[in-house]
Amino acid sequence: xxxxxxxxxxxxxxxxxxxxxxxxxxxxxxxxxxxxxxxxxxxxxxxxxxxxxxxxxxxxxxxxxxxxxxxxxxxxxxxxxxxxxxxxxxxxxxxxxxxxxxxxxxxxxxxxxxxxxxxxxxxxxxxxxxxxxxxxxxxxxxxxxxxxxxxxxxxxxxxxxxxxxxxxxxxxxxxxxxxxxxxxxxxxxxxxxxxxxxxxxxxxxxxxxxxxxxxxxx
Ligand SMILES: N[C@@H](CCC(=O)N[C@@H](CS)C(=O)NCC(=O)O)C(=O)O
Numbered sequence: 001x002x003x004x005x006x007x008x009x010x011x012x013x014x015x016x017x018x019x020x021x022x023x024x025x026x027x028x029x030x031x032x033x034x035x036x037x038x039x040x041x042x043x044x045x046x047x048x049x050x051x052x053x054x055x056x057x058x059x060x061x062x063x064x065x066x067x068x069x070x071x072x073x074x075x076x077x078x079x080x081x082x083x084x085x086x087x088x089x090x091x092x093x094x095x096x097x098x099x100x101x102x103x104x105x106x107x108x109x110x111x112x113x114x115x116x117x118x119x120x121x122x123x124x125x126x127x128x129x130x131x132x133x134x135x136x137x138x139x140x141x142x143x144x145x146x147x148x149x150x151x152x153x154x155x156x157x158x159x160x161x162x163x164x165x166x167x168x169x170x171x172x173x174x175x176x177x178x179x180x181x182x183x184x185x186x187x188x189x190x191x192x193x194x195x196x197x198x199x200x201x202x203x204x205x206x207x208x209x210x211x212x213x214x215x216x217x218x
Contacts, residue, residue, distance in 0.1 A: 002027065002034040005052070005060035006206065007041070008213040013119060017176075019071040020059035021206050022169045026075045026162065028198035030082035037062075038209060072104045072166060079162035086162055099155045099163030107145065108170045110138040115173050138174070142183050149189055160193065168193035 004027070006020035027034050037060075043049055044056045052060045053069045060067065061074040068074050076097065079085035086093055113134040121127050145167075149155070154164045171190040174180055180187040193199070 001062070001064060002032055003037050003062040004034050005037040005039060005049075005062075006058050006209060007044075008038045009040070009210050009215065015207060015210050016203055017173065018058065018206060019169075021202055022071040022166065023059045023061055023074050023078070024202035024205050025165055025169070025199050026078040026082075026085060028201045029084045029160075029165065029196070030078055031084065032078070032082075036205075036209065038213075071169075072100055075162050075166055076100055085160075085165065087156075087159070092156065095156050096161045096163045099161075100166050103163060103166040103170050107141055107167065110134070110141050111170055111173050114138050114179065135179075138179070139182065142174075142186060146183050146185050149185060153189075153192060160196070164193050168199075 004020050004023050006024075007018060010018055024034075039049060039058070044053075044058070049060075050056060052067060055069075057069075059071055059074060060069050061077070062068075065077075068077055075085075079096070086096055114131065117127055117131055117134060154160050155167060156163065168190050171180075171186060172194065175187060175190055180190075
């Protein structure tokens with residue numbers, strides 16, 4: 001069995017971006033069926049969920065081998081057993097792990113500083129000044145990533161891996177705010193990854209849940 005814990009519903013700005021999408025995408029790429037365990041924003045605070053995800057977040061993933069949290073760890077776990085997401089050779093597998101950490105540790109925090117400030121603190125008096133420096137930091141990282149990807153379709157040579165899945169998941173956050181204007185090559189890379197049918201299926205699966213749990217208008 002494979003089970004993904006996700007939210008019943010989130011506000012519009014988050015729909016299509018909740019991080020269970022990464023897990024759904026990995027499972028779709030691997031061709032592995034799964035069931036959903038849906039929770040709301042009260043249930044995420046309850047002891048039984050905190051025992052599964054200490055930070056009151058989603059996703060959580062369960063399969064016959066055990067239970068995991070953190071989307072990156074889950075995607076790598078799924079990739080371990082999936083040739084669609086992970087090369088066979090040991091050195092190449094280790095490179096995928098390097099790039100997975102790079103996506104989540106070297107790129108995502110800078111992206112989150114910008115997008116989180118825009119979404120949650122856009123009106124704050126300090127936002128404009130902070131965003132200027134946060135954007136500069138993010139763009140410095142994106143420039144380095146762009147340099148690495150020059151002449152490559154994917155992070156490691158010819159083929160899509162779990163690392164591209166995570167990197168594209170991070171880059172999509174920038175794309176929605178027009179942050180790719182200076183990086184058309186990264187926009188093309190992100191598009192190449194998210195044009196995959198497995199991504200479309202994963203996105204549809206997430207959005208279908210939200211549509212089914214849309215709160216009644218007040
Ligand atoms: N590092 C975690 C982050 C998970 C995360 O940010 N989850 C969000 C939804 S995308 C969440 O559940 N937020 C609710 C909260 O923090 O209270 C991962 O990648 O799994």
